[in-house]
Amino acid sequence: MSAHAVAAPRAARPAAGRGAMTFRGVLAAEWTKVTSLRAPYWAAAATAVACGLLTYVSANASSVDPGFDPLDSLTSGVLLAQVGPLVLGVLVGTGEFATGTFRTTFATVPRRLPVLAAQVVVTAAFAVVAALLAVIAAVAGILPAASGRGIAVDLTADGTPQVLVGTALYLVGLALCGLAAGALLRRTVPALVGILVLVLVLPVGLSLATDGGTGPAAPAGAVPADPASTLVTFTPSGAASFLTAPPGGGGVAGAPDLGPWGAAAVLAAWALVPLVAAAVRLRRRDLV
Amino acid sequence: MIEVEALVKRYGSTTAVDGLTFTARPGTVTGFLGPDGAGKSTTMRMIVGLERPTAGTATVDGRRYAELDAPLHSVGVMLDARSVHPGRTAFRHLLAQARTHGIPRSRVDEVIAMTGLEPVAHRRAGTYSLGMGQRLGIAGALLGDPGTLILDEPVNGLDPDGVLWVRRLVRDLAAEGRTVLLSSHLMHELALCADRVVIIGRGRLLADAPVHEIVERSGGTLEEAYLQLTAGAVQYRGRATTSPTTTTAGDAR
Ligand SMILES: Nc1ncnc2c1ncn2[C@@H]1O[C@H](COP(=O)(O)OP(=O)(O)OP(=O)(O)O)[C@@H](O)[C@H]1O
Numbered sequence: 001m002s003a004h005a006v007a008a009p010r011a012a013r014p015a016a017g018r019g020a021m022t023f024r025g026v027l028a029a030e031w032t033k034v035t036s037l038r039a040p041y042w043a044a045a046a047t048a049v050a051c052g053l054l055t056y057v058s059a060n061a062s063s064v065d066p067g068f069d070p071l072d073s074l075t076s077g078v079l080l081a082q083v084g085p086l087v088l089g090v091l092v093g094t095g096e097f098a099t100g101t102f103r104t105t106f107a108t109v110p111r112r113l114p115v116l117a118a119q120v121v122v123t124a125a126f127a128v129v130a131a132l133l134a135v136i137a138a139v140a141g142i143l144p145a146a147s148g149r150g151i152a153v154d155l156t157a158d159g160t161p162q163v164l165v166g167t168a169l170y171l172v173g174l175a176l177c178g179l180a181a182g183a184l185l186r187r188t189v190p191a192l193v194g195i196l197v198l199v200l201v202l203p204v205g206l207s208l209a210t211d212g213g214t215g216p217a218a219p220a221g222a223v224p225a226d227p228a229s230t231l232v233t234f235t236p237s238g239a240a241s242f243l244t245a246p247p248g249g250g251g252v253a254g255a256p257d258l259g260p261w262g263a264a265a266v267l268a269a270w271a272l273v274p275l276v277a278a279a280v281r282l283r284r285r286d287l288v
Numbered sequence: 289m290i291e292v293e294a295l296v297k298r299y300g301s302t303t304a305v306d307g308l309t310f311t312a313r314p315g316t317v318t319g320f321l322g323p324d325g326a327g328k329s330t331t332m333r334m335i336v337g338l339e340r341p342t343a344g345t346a347t348v349d350g351r352r353y354a355e356l357d358a359p360l361h362s363v364g365v366m367l368d369a370r371s372v373h374p375g376r377t378a379f380r381h382l383l384a385q386a387r388t389h390g391i392p393r394s395r396v397d398e399v400i401a402m403t404g405l406e407p408v409a410h411r412r413a414g415t416y417s418l419g420m421g422q423r424l425g426i427a428g429a430l431l432g433d434p435g436t437l438i439l440d441e442p443v444n445g446l447d448p449d450g451v452l453w454v455r456r457l458v459r460d461l462a463a464e465g466r467t468v469l470l471s472s473h474l475m476h477e478l479a480l481c482a483d484r485v486v487i488i489g490r491g492r493l494l495a496d497a498p499v500h501e502i503v504e505r506s507g508g509t510l511e512e513a514y515l516q517l518t519a520g521a522v523q524y525r526g527r528a529t530t531s532p533t534t535t536t537a538g539d540a541r
């Protein structure tokens with residue numbers, strides 16, 4: 001570079017009209033940061049595509065059943081759609097520390113906590129868009145199988161609106177769980193591995209270990225309470241089954257029925273507890 | 289104005305900064321010198337609140353950095369060229385920084401032009417050379433048109449044209465009445481652009497005086513004066529592989 005960037009003649013420093021740092025400003029800055037990287041867009045696109053494709057495949061496979069109801073396949077894509085929001089959240093949480101950007105960020109916002117708060121808002125906002133796309137993709141995914149069997153899909157009936165909203169909220173919640181893990185651990189690989197194990201591997205492992213398998217909730221009292229199934233229910237994805245099922249559904253045999261609100265509370269705790277720990281670490285410790 | 293008073297920083301058993309006191313005044317370029325590991329960067333990180341002092345205080349214009357309402361307008365900071373996300377362009381990096389304080393986009397374009405980054409401003413920072421990254425760091429420090437600048441080895445990695453530019457820039461900034469604290473290992477460069485030098489070794493103050501005074505005292509160049517002053521405080525010293533005898537100007541710990 002041979003730019004002869006001689007210090008431009010500088011006007012006298014304006015004494016007035018210079019704004020202070022504001023939370024709105026920090027919010028705008030974090031939005032600028034997230035939207036200026038490629039990974040968040042990839043994560044959002046992957047969420048929608050994975051959700052749509054898996055739903056489509058699953059609905060097509062089930063459509064040969066005599067009692068096929070396309071709406072039963074509506075959330076079959078969630079299994080894969082979980083990954084995108086988690087990656088999105090983790091990358092926002094670790095991005096500052098994995099790259100050294102934190103020096104710029106926290107020298108600019110020395111109070112520190114507004115940055116974390118802004119990251120929560122920005123991640124949620126970005127995840128809402130990704131989640132809406134994923135839900136739309138899921139609906140699109142069941143349509144071919146439904147029309148192939150000549151079944152009209154009615155999204156307004158039988159608790160389907162709750163399923164759609166619950167699925168979207170779950171995906172947004174996962175992004176916040178990812179952000180919390182990333183902000184707390186500050187390193188991308190440990191945070192990503194940790195959160196994927198918690199959300200994807202642990203529930204399957206626990207279910208296999210107890211040989212229980214996941215199925216629709218058994219009639220109350222039919223199955224004795226079982227510690228492993230109870231643990232599964234309190235993982236993010238276990239709790240989410242109450243959010244992505246029609247009212248009254250979801251859950252694992254032998255585990256407490258959380259209901260949608262209880263499930264939302266469990267999910268919120270998985271985001272909030274590590275987030276508070278991350279805030280304490282951010283506030284108290286040196287940034288090096 | 290930067291005031292550092294009895295500043296101490298310990299990392300476990302290592303004492304990086306050991307009771308350091310000095311002042312960088314407005315209208316002055318203060319050169320901050322010392323051997324590798326002397327505690328220059330640590331001191332600067334404490335001034336801007338990234339690290340908490342074990343003891344002592346550091347203030348800018350009489351206030352702790354973390355208490356400033358508009359840090360970007362008070363202090364421009366460049367600590368390390370690797371303070372940028374490699375996936376973000378220079379423009380977006382600076383824009384994000386500017387938005388925290390409601391600084392307009394036009395100012396971002398201005399500092400990009402000032403630092404000569406226009407040709408690469410919309411390229412991802414991960415593709416930048418060391419010098420380009422350094423220019424981006426300086427651009428960020430200038431963004432808020434601050435009254436105080438803290439620059440850690442700003443000419444590190446710059447081409448001769450860039451070195452000359454930084455020299456003029458810091459002179460101009462001081463001439464406008466701003467406070468400039470600048471660390472460097474390039475003595476010739478500092479002799480040309482600093483008014484005053486603060487020399488530290490092993491976290492302690494070794495000298496704090498106008499450049500001409502230090503040079504006169506030693507009767508040689510600033511480099512000779514520096515070597516004399518820091519002879520006993522060098523912690524990391526290489527050895528010549530060709531000569532069997534090593535000079536023992538000071539103990540290597
Ligand atoms: N986070 C840390 N943990 C432990 N020790 C540290 C840490 N940061 C710095 N140190 C130590 O503190 C001392 C001062 O380091 P510092 O980076 O401030 O030196 P410096 O004067 O900037 O050196 P250089 O000229 O090489 O940049 C060194 O001994 C270093 O190893």
Ligand SMILES: [Mg+2]
Pocket residue numbers: 328329330440
């Ligand atoms: Mg240093």
